[in-house]
Amino acid sequence: MNTDHIAIPGPSVGTQHALTLMRFGKTGARPQVYIQAALHADEIPGMACAIVLRRRLESLERGGALRGEVVLVPVANPVGLAQAVLGSEIGRFDLASGVNFNREHAALGEALVERVRAALTMDRDKNTVLVREALADLIAALPAQTPAEHLKKALLAMAAQADIVLDLHCDAEAVVHLYTTSHSAGTFAPLAARLRALAYLIADVSGGDPFDEALSRPWAELAAAIPDKPVALGCHATTVELRGQNDVSSALAEADATAILAFLQDVGVLAGQADPAPDALCEATPLAASEPIVCPVGGVLTFRHDVGATLRAGEPVADVTDPISGAVTTIPSPCDGVLFARVMGRFTRPGRRLGKVAGRVAHRTGKLLGA
Ligand SMILES: [Zn+2]
Missing domain, CATH: 3.40.630.10 (Zn peptidases)
Known part of the structure; x- marks a missing residue:
């Protein structure tokens, strides 16, 4: 060497x-x-x-x-x-x-x-x-x-x-x-x-x-x-x-x-x-078919699925609970596919990406990678 x-x-x-x-x-x-x-x-x-x-x-x-x-x-x-x-x-x-x-x-x-x-x-x-x-x-x-x-x-x-x-x-x-x-x-x-x-x-x-x-x-x-x-x-x-x-x-x-x-x-x-x-x-899938799970609200994040789970579009993947009102927002999977990554933090803010699902149907355009 x-x-x-x-x-x-x-x-x-x-x-x-x-x-x-x-x-x-x-x-x-x-x-x-x-x-x-x-x-x-x-x-x-x-x-x-x-x-x-x-x-x-x-x-x-x-x-x-x-x-x-x-x-x-x-x-x-x-x-x-x-x-x-x-x-x-x-x-x-x-x-x-x-x-x-x-x-x-x-x-x-x-x-x-x-x-x-x-x-x-x-x-x-x-x-x-x-x-x-x-x-x-x-x-x-x-x-x-x-x-x-x-x-x-x-x-x-x-x-x-x-x-x-x-x-x-x-x-x-x-x-x-x-x-x-x-x-x-x-x-x-x-x-x-x-x-x-x-x-x-x-x-x-x-x-x-x-x-x-x-x-x-x-x-x-x-x-x-x-x-x-x-x-x-x-x-x-x-x-x-x-x-x-x-x-x-x-x-x-x-x-x-x-x-x-x-x-x-x-x-x-x-x-x-x-x-x-x-x-x-x-199998190989288009990156343009990989969908971020975007969270519309802030609060305490609990996932219903571990990484590696196979999800159906619309299937609940996580819940976000407002710690003051107690309101629970259920976050659906954006597409059929594998939940291949999720965030580490368990408190989230509106607009944050909670994870990524590798779908099969490419329809995203522009910048395909997250920040
Ligand atoms: Zn890296």
């Missing part, structure tokens, strides 16, 4: 953060898989999984099992991890700007098309190399001033060179679920099955420019813009939500690492044949 550190400038004079990345296998070997944990800094299940991945990858490397290269970043957001307000970690948003660390990543498709249009050939593999070099140049030229901007740029630069990217997150309270694009749904289906995901959410453009899309979309947009040249989808990326914030245990971390390492065998980064992936617990 080789370890590298990338300096991230701090918010003011005299401070600095550092990103630590661990490389397993021969530098430059393909396929390359990039795995990062806790882009939303205080999402610990992925970090716990990364601890196990590091230990097992070191052992696999010693045993000569690395065919490609694995790049592991166990703490993807030291900027957010350093944020705390009154004893609570604030990892989802950059406190200085209010921007979500997993939104507003660079959309490089158009610039990529312009940059490589004249240089693409009829050789698909050479085009892949050319596109990776062009992406590296475009990312190097991105403006960055704040720590969050430097962080996003550094993560993007590393991940853009990978064939496969796993961005490990978690939700508030949740079952395992994954997000990816239609172009990569087949690639990650075995991973979703191995992780026993109960929702597999597909969108080509989710509207929020999350990290995974910043990596995969430029390739899809290039292929669409220049259809007469062979362009591979050189980077498949997925956001993997490893349950809820408090679902941290050695047993879960070991099980998730086992699933991910088997997937690394599926894609040829690790030698050997993994056991066949089990039957998927869910």
